[in-house]
Amino acid sequence: MLDSASMIARVEEILFAHKDMEGALLPILHAVQAEFGHVPEAALPVIAEALVITKAEAAGVMSFYHDFREHPAGRHVLKLCRAESCKSVGADGLADHVREKLGLDWHETSKDGAVTLEPIFCLGLCACGPAALVDGKLVGRLDAAKLDAILGGLK
């Protein structure tokens, strides 16, 4: 676990790297999340001050976008596509299967911290659905067996 002073120091490095960028808030939030797995609450006032906006504005931007997390996700993140093309080839049934198997609803993390389940609306894999993003790896033409094999590997 990173202590607060080191976290702030790292955030300040990220801010410095973005200092000449126009409209830098999203790139900064992405960089902070890439570093810590979420955007720590203590980072927001530091970011806000550097960009000369209020903390409320920074928090408002962060909360608008589905990607940014207030808390760390599980050790693995399974994002299952829920959009129309994947639905046409059985994404709804697959979603029910996964939710039952993991005992999780959307946006929830398993008790052992292994898996976070999230919906995603389109990966552009619409001709080879149902599709998912598993820890950043794209997978297409999923079925229950293929998904079970993937889930088995998420410890």
Added chain:
Amino acid sequence: MTLKIYLPLDSAAVALGADEVASAILAEASKRGVAVDLVRNGSRGMVWLEPLAEVVTPQGRMAFGPMEPGDVAGLFGDLAAHPKALGLTEDLPWLKGQTRLTFARVGVVDPLSLSDYVAHGGLEGLKRAVAMTAPEMVAEVTASGLRGRGGAGFPTGIKWKTVSEAKGDRKYIVCNADEGDSATFADRMLMEGDPLTLIEGMAIAGLACGAEKGFVYIRSEYPVAIAVMQKALEVARAGGLLGDVLGSGRQFDMEVRVGAGAYVCGEETSLLNSLEGKRGIVRAKPPLPALEGFMGKPTVVNNVISLASVPVIFARGAEFYKGFGLGRSRGTIPLQIAGNVKHGGLYEVAFGLTLGDIVDKIGGGTLTGRPVKAVQVGGPLGAYFPRSLFDTPFGYEEFAGKEGLIGHAGLTIFDDSADMLGMARFAMEFCAIESCGKCTPCRIGAVRGVETVDRIARGDTDAKPLLIDLCQTMKSGSLCALGGFTPYPVMSALTHFPDDFAAKEAAE
């Protein structure tokens, strides 16, 4: 002798195992002591054949697919005897039927090789553009008849003219690569397979409009496209395409920006707010982004395919491009055939094919082999078309005339197991999740829409006129296309598939 093999880096190919096949190719080559030149190219667009490997032979490129690691050893033996052999790529019927202008190089070239790009006609458009004046360049785009490929279909030339003539100490070219509609992947395939074409198109736009800075706003759901575009920018800078553009003394450079999972940011004013580091809230128009866009400066916001079609228009002339299409829909359109379909993928063709030909002849019907029930054209905000409308020709006005839209030209095919009431509910649910919250018809209407569809599902017949009324309010009262077009899938489902809304009542 070096064996040259092409294997796509395209997301769809990767999702179907291309990286594992690539590793197997390198391992097999090393085991056999054969020198192999493995090029990771874009996809040819035949997604049902991915991963599609191509081996260079004296006769041409031979295609093999769909490849699995176990099929790799055979690529080093008698190619004709390979069980996955498909023949010469160029002779495949799917490719022969197309008119590839925007996608001419996708799947053909190494996406990150400038020399390969130039060898296949790249930079010809930009070379012609640097010798022209800005008004001549704008006139060329106007004459081509190119309309916004993102969905709105606004004439690109008019947008460029407005920005070109606007006064401003800085101007911007913003490429909308927030391709969030289900069934669409043309932007992704173009950026992954031929990113230099987009950069060339943006450079031309910059010269024509007097902008020195550009942004490509790519959705975060596209990790491969982001990575390829970022590398392509370095290639373009090193090759003189960006910076001092082809030594013309005129400057243009650009950067990649990554979205953060908000569908509404595909709407141009919401995208501009996001790019400025704000919440992706829709802006009221006027002022038009062309006059007050990014940071309040004159800004062109164009879709990836619009900008990527510009180089070929300059290379071969506006008249050439305009010669394709029908009515006011000029040029070609990359159809994206998706969902429950036998032959899904990207098919670039002149406007004018009928919906039926696209679904039955090109797509080959459903993957499940069951009858086609509905086709959603234009993404989550597009209408569901029943078979009785399959004679509709593919064009902006033609689809509008049938209470639909072509949008970004994505088609999702559904077989007869589809529950259209469920799809109507999903349209409202999606709108509720993704609404930016600025206008009431969208923010509240979508939530009420879900509730009203649920009432219909419970057999409450009074809810039907209420749903129709709600759709009319959302359509006419919403600030942008999210709330304004969500009624298209809902109303088309209700109109064309009344049994799905009645069957639930009977079941109660």
